[in-house]
Amino acid sequence: MDGHGKMGLIGENFDPGLVVMMKEDGYESRSGSDNFEGASGDDQDAAADGPPKKKKYHRHTPRQIQELESFFKECPHPDEKQRTELSRRLGLASKQIKFWFQNRRTQMKTRLERHENVILSQQNDKLRAENDLLKQAITSPLCNSCGGPAVPGEISYEQHQLRIENARLKDELSRICALTNKYLGRSLLSSASSIPSQGLNSNLELAIGRNGFGGLNNAGNTLPMGFDFGDGAMMPLMKPMANEMPYAKSAFVGVALAAMDELIKMAQMDNPLWIKGLDGGMETLNLEEYRRTFSSCIGLKPSGYTTEATRETGLVFLRGLALVETLMDANRWAEMFPCMISRAATIDVLSSGMGITRDNALQVVDAEFQVLSPLVPVRQVRFVRYCKQHLDGVWAVVDVSIDARQDAANSQMFPNCRRLPSGCVIQDMANNYSRVTWVEHSECDDSAVHHLLQPLLSSGFGFGAQRWVATLQRQCDRMAMLMSPDIPGADNTGITPAGRKSMLKLAQRMTYNFCAGVCTSSVHKWDKLSVGNVGEDVRVMTRKNINDPGEPHGVVLSAATSVWMSITQQRLFDFLRDEQMRSQWDILSNGGPMQEMVNVAKGQGHGNCVSLLHGSAINANENNMLILQETWCDPSGALVVYAPVDVSSMNVVMNGGDSAYVALLPSGFAIFPGISPSYHGGQSNSNEPSVKPDIDGSINSGCILTVGFQILVNSIPTAKLTEESVETVNNLISCTIQKIKAALTET
Secondary structure, three states: OOOOOHHHHHHHOOOOHHHHHHHHOOOOOOOOOEEEEOOOHHHHHHHHOOOOOOOEEEEOOHHHHHHHHHHHHHOOOOOHHHHHHHHHHHOOOHHHHHHHHHHHHHHHHHHHHHHHHHHHHHHHHHHHHHHHHHHHHHHOOEOOOOOOEOOOOOOOHHHHHHHHHHHHHHHHHHHHHHHHHHHHOOOOHHHHOOOOOOOOOHHHHOOOOEEEOHHHOOOOOEEEOOOEOOOOOEOOOOOOOOOOOOHHHHHHHHHHHHHHHHHHHHHHOOOOOEEEOHHHOOEEEOHHHHHHHOOOOOOOOOOOOEEEEEEEEEEEOOOHHHHHHHHOOHHHHHHHOOOOEEEEEEEEEEEOOEHHHOEOEEEEEEEEEOOOOOOOOOEEEEEEEEEEEEEOOEEEEEEEEOOOOOOHHHOOOOOOEEEOOEEEEEEEOOOOOEEEEEEEEEEEOOOOOOOOOHHHHHOOOOOOHHHHHHHHHHHHHHHHHHHOOOOOOOOOOOOOHHHHHHHHHHHHHHHHHHHHHHHOOOOOOOEEEOOOOOOOOOEEEEEEEOOOOOOOOEEEEEEEEEEEEOOOHHHHHHHHHOHHHHHHOOHHHOOOOEEEEEEEEOOOOOOOEEEEEEEOOOOHHHOOEEEEEEEEEEOOEEEEEEEEEEHHHHHHHHOOOOOOOOOOOOEEEEEEOOOOOOOOOOOOOOOOOOOOOOOOOOOOOOEEEEEEEEEEEEOOOOOOOOHHHHHHHHHHHHHHHHHHHHHHHHO
16 A cells, blocks of 8 residues: 555655544444454565465554554554664564555544544435425415415525525535535546536626636636536535524525626616716616616615616725725725725624635624714615635625525514615725725615705715715825825925824814714714794704713714705805815814914815914914814715814824823814705716716706715713704804805905
8 A cells, every 4th residue: 555645645744643533433443453464565576486475464552652642643654764773662573564554544544434424324314305395395386375376487495595594505415516526536526517507597606707807908817607616516605604604694605606607697788787977977877778688686675765777987095905804804904995984893704714815704794884964864884895815916895785584583684675785896006006996886874864965876976986985086185195104295394204194084074073963973972953933944863972082072063065056066165165265164264364283184186184273463373273174075975074173182193192081072064075855867868967066066066065064062061952052053054054165245
């Protein structure tokens, strides 16, 4: 027997604990105590020249057996020097040592085969029984409501689940094939390929199939859509478990695979599936063509829900793998999109993926998506996120909502939005850039959305792909500027490089808290107030801060509203960020002009910066207050957020100190592209182009302005809020909007 054959591979990775396991299973060895002498090749040659000799049987002593077994656990393949040492120590011939180890390895292989055969037989019986039940269920489906036969027609929920289960069974069979190939040295893929697939939906067959991806200039390559771990066997995405996998989790695998297949196709297909807007603007989905091409992987659209689907492609200054890591970390993902994600949390990790590439990673995520307006409810979604590396330097990350029937324990959660296959395809480019194709596709209940914001959402600009790509580009530029030692054109007098980072970190927290106040995120516990003099379009809320060092302690009042402005987004943005014009609307300016002390650029775009303002020379000595301000503007919208801070705290920050203890309450403005409230468009069902609001307002010459204020009304957390405080904040909002309109009308 060749000691370096297939059994040698097992010996090299031998687990000593396996010997104990085999003895517990009842496999007693004879080779440990018995050995045949004279069975060598030399003896066999001698026997060929004369009559066969009787084989001499030799039984080892208990001490010899114990020594050999102990050495076998440490080294199943002793070399000649080790065999000689064992021979000298045990009083045995070198050939006896060699044959004992050969026989021991042979019996270990036999035990492994026998043990694996038992396991495979049990699993095969189980799969056969489950398949029989599935066949019976397919032939006679029952209605969940009445218990009678299901009416033929569109695919029923039961059939959909059976198809998902079929895909899971195929994955289980592939796992068995992989185990067989690993331990027995032969593959069962030939038997796996004989399983008929006529009953599988095409979207689920990709679990063991391959799909082309011609849209990434790789037409000659094929992308594995299953779970290929390098040995030719398609493995299930989730980790094997000791007990049977819960059915809901196995269903998530099928849904994730189907969603990945749909995302890839939607990313590479063009007209007639996608229709470009005016002047090559944002692409919207042709719903009729979509229904002809795809079948839903999460069930039919609920009654009253509207469909939103957009696509956008852009270059971002970030390597693909770094972007994948950000998307697969819920906290970093939320930090990357602070104005769009109010909260994100990973509920479960079904698979952590392969190595640093995160290939085949699968998670269950809870998230809240927001538009910066109190007139748009936060969208709460629970979905599975699946990451797949298709080629070297090419990834795809897809999200798809968990159907309530698949997640029965949480069937009443997140009722206002379903996330259809959405996500991005990422391809590494030259010079550390990545090409990102983003697809956003959802079905939502927008009945609670104010009529002013409904055109923004139905046109795809509220939660659409353009906002995601624009935000990603802006945030990647911010990270690049943060790491750069020198920023051309930035006025950083009196601030150290560490202070610049600390200042940007403080501004990021300020913006995050502003968004949470405008949209009433669940991050903070807000209590909504209803006061007679407050209009329906103004939302007033209150909360108490006791422990957070980043905010002043006491009762915090937040008020926000959104209004239509008959001026362009760019003009309104330039006005609000101009420190010389600030006295026309900001009561913090004390009626005088403001001056910019520090300016830290966050990107190449106009007005994309963090700045520190102080009062003019006339009133500068009257108080120790400064104003920290962050601004940005791009085709998806604009933001101006500010908060008063004291001089001593900012001195610490600008010298690189910890900004977490700087207490601030932010206020500010969010501006959205101009889509008139009279616009009644939506998703395209024909070849008509969609509306494309431009950054200069060339379509409707207007924009939507959201105004939000957070004010400390009482420094005692237990104090009761008075009606006068609410009216004061309400009047502040009304007066600010009127002053802005009056100033812009005059100019």
